[in-house]
Amino acid sequence: MKYLKKKTSFLDISIFAIMQNQIKSLQNDKIKFLTQLKEKSRVRRKEKLFIIEGKREIILAIQGGYEVTQLYYCPSIINVKEVLSIVTTFKNKVELFEITIEIYQKLAYRVTTEGIIALVVSKDTSIENFVLPSKNPLILIAEAPEKPGNIGALLRTADAAQLDAVLIADPKTDIYNPNIIRSSVGCIFTNNIATGSTFDIINFLKKQKIHIYGAALQASVDYHTQDYTQPTAIVVGTEATGLSNSFLENTTQNIKIPMSGIIDSMNVSVAAGILIFEAKRQRGFNN
Structure with a gap:
């Protein structure tokens, strides 16, 4: 002693x-x-x-x-x-x-x-208690993501773009899964994240008067033709099934990325990055 x-x-x-x-x-x-x-x-x-x-x-x-x-x-x-x-x-x-x-x-x-x-x-991530940090938000929504690696990559992209929020609709795993933390290289802690059902998140967006742009082929236009300088949510679905009918029926506009190859889809995090940074370009990268 x-x-x-x-x-x-x-x-x-x-x-x-x-x-x-x-x-x-x-x-x-x-x-x-x-x-x-x-x-x-x-x-x-x-x-x-x-x-x-x-x-x-x-x-x-x-x-x-x-x-x-x-x-x-x-x-x-x-x-x-x-x-x-x-x-x-x-x-x-x-x-x-x-x-x-x-x-x-x-x-x-x-x-x-x-x-x-x-x-x-843990923090409470429920959409019911979520408050947006901006009056003109740019939001990424991932519906029913299954692969922790994709979720982590989406969070890294969101961090790079300094999005106002990342909303996860109908999550298949909790956001504190070690694989998500690892694949996001800690970006799970640098983003404003909320989770909830697809129904609750759509209601949240409508109450906040946020325009919803769904990444989908149905009734879609090229992504760069739209105005993302207004309150905007970009929604991506799973690579296997895409967005649910609930989202497809409530989008302001569906958008697509023109592709010249044989396949008609790409990794969800890559697609989200293209869409998000077009929105950032329109807003000016410092906004």
């Missing part, structure tokens, strides 16, 4: 705290709980918690207003002082745990990663 009687810095005390919180067994209750959060959306929804892997993703979550309650780090991958430099950015107290490489590999998704995992409190 002499260590505590010395004049110590915050860094020294924090390192001492970490040394007292070592987990070496895969059978530890905390590790079992983290594994469930990683693997089961049902548990994430019930507990209103999820895990984040990686320094950049954790820092982006903090900047996005998320609350981290616990940090787990593997000293054979990341230095203690580097962990503490991240902790100093937190606004709340956080529990710190040192874990073994075996435990880390159990919890981590990526082969090459940064040795740190956070336990984080």
Whole structure:
């Protein structure tokens, strides 16, 4: 206990705290709980918690207003002082745990990663409580997306374009799926995201008097012929089935991307990027 009687810095005390919180067994209750959060959306929804892997993703979550309650780090991958430099950015107290490489590999998704995992409190993303940050919004809507990789790519595109919101209609998985966090490289935390049924999201758009442009071949015109400088939502569906009839019956106009190849479709995130950046071009890229 002499260590505590010395004049110590915050860094020294924090390192001492970490040394007292070592987990070496895969059978530890905390590790079992983290594994469930990683693997089961049902548990994430019930507990209103999820895990984040990686320094950049954790820092982006903090900047996005998320609350981290616990940090787990593997000293054979990341230095203690580097962990503490991240902790100093937190606004709340956080529990710190040192874990073994075996435990880390159990919890981590990526082969090459940064040795740190956070336990984080979920946010309420329901469309009922969503407030648009702009009076003339540009919004991306993804209806019934199935592949986490596509959702992640859409979120990266939305971040690059600095969209006002990303709405996910009839989601097939919760947005805190580790594969979505990974594929979005943390852009899940840099976007304003809301989720809800197709019915509720259409009602939201109508109440906000937002023009709806659906990416569809039916009764469509070339995408670059439309005016996106007004309140605008661009809606994309799945690559397999496209948009539902509910959206098709409520669009202001369906739009298409002219293609010269043999196939008549492209990856949903690529298509969304083309449409979004045409809207950004019309608005001026700084708007």
